[in-house]
Amino acid sequence: MNGLTGAYVPGGSPLHRMPVGVKLLSLAVCCTALVLLPGLWSMGAAAAVTAGLYVVSGVGVAAAWAQIRPVRWFAVALFALQLLVAGLPTAAMLTSRLVLAVALAALVTLTTRTSAMLATLERGLGPLRHLGVDPFRLSLLLSLTIRTVPVMAALATRVREAQRARGVEWSLRAFAVPLVVSALRHADALGEALSARGLDD
């Protein structure tokens, strides 16, 4: 959850200061390069460069690990499967590619404010205005989606606690119904709050 909602680590590193568009373009180039790298030695070099970028960014080990951690079991499963069907070198290559791509994407997230990312997206979608697409609404939709993740998690925790307080250890219906009702109420309140902030015109 944190990866989506509270990932940005404030700082003044060159990576923090780099324009978002340049960061995203560099990420695309790096991910493509990862796919094209020929052998394990070059993958090792890519890992060293990625580690170096993390050091330059100054985001810290804990923040970096929080980004990588969610894919750890997937990486282990991928390695094991590839080891069985394709051998050690291929397994190591594929798993390294995945982990390094996630690490590089995480670095962009860790050094970029959500608002800057959304502003870039809005600018990027600007030409679609001629096709009737409202870039502001699209970026607003994304920011609301990001913001809603912790809200939904808090609602789920509240419903779960209320269940336990009434002696119900687990019941899908008793969990889902109040959660959906709370989510709909939250959506109503959020819509009203957006209107109140003048965002309905």
Next chain:
Amino acid sequence: MIDLADVHVRLGQRDVLRGITVSLPERRIGVAGANGSGKSTMARLFNGLAMPTSGTVTVLGDDTRRHAARIRRRVGFLFTDPDAQIVMPTVAEDVAFSLRRHKLPAGEVTRRVSAVLARYGLDGHADHPAHQLSGGQKQLLALCSVLVLEPEILVMDEPTTLLDLRHSRLVAEALRELPMQVIVVTHDLPLLDGFDRVLVLDEGRIVADGTPGSALGHYRKLMA
């Protein structure tokens, strides 16, 4: 200045407001009343979030039916639950979000955001995830996100209901110093101390209207 002329609001089968006619020119106005008395609906009329079933609501010279969007840009609204008002991941970004459609230069946005956060003691949290703030801090953030727009009128719907005593005091202090007209709907009666005028609603009607002393005295008798 807000004027209500013979305002009725009907929601489903229920008459929430019944024939309210009142002019509200004072700087500090409180609205009290029992649950279900219609006070939150009345507050929502003030910035066009709710519309009268009949009658007219005029805010700063505009009819809310015809100019709701324009009125909402001039009238700030603070809700009871700050979680529903926070739309961006971090504190500073949420305040800046309010200014997004104003197309201000980045430096001006930063200056305004920093100033309002510093005023309400949230400058140390500017880059923190908003959902990790305490309930009181979230309400102050919601207040900052409204005040950064410098509204001409501020309407607050039970702003201290979810707050502890310390944060309630912070909101009360903030409220006293605000330069604009402020209308507060609340059960927190001490919050209305020093107000110019208090309205008491009961079953959709104004049953008391006067100084905090006289109106709240009537309200206490009503609730006894």
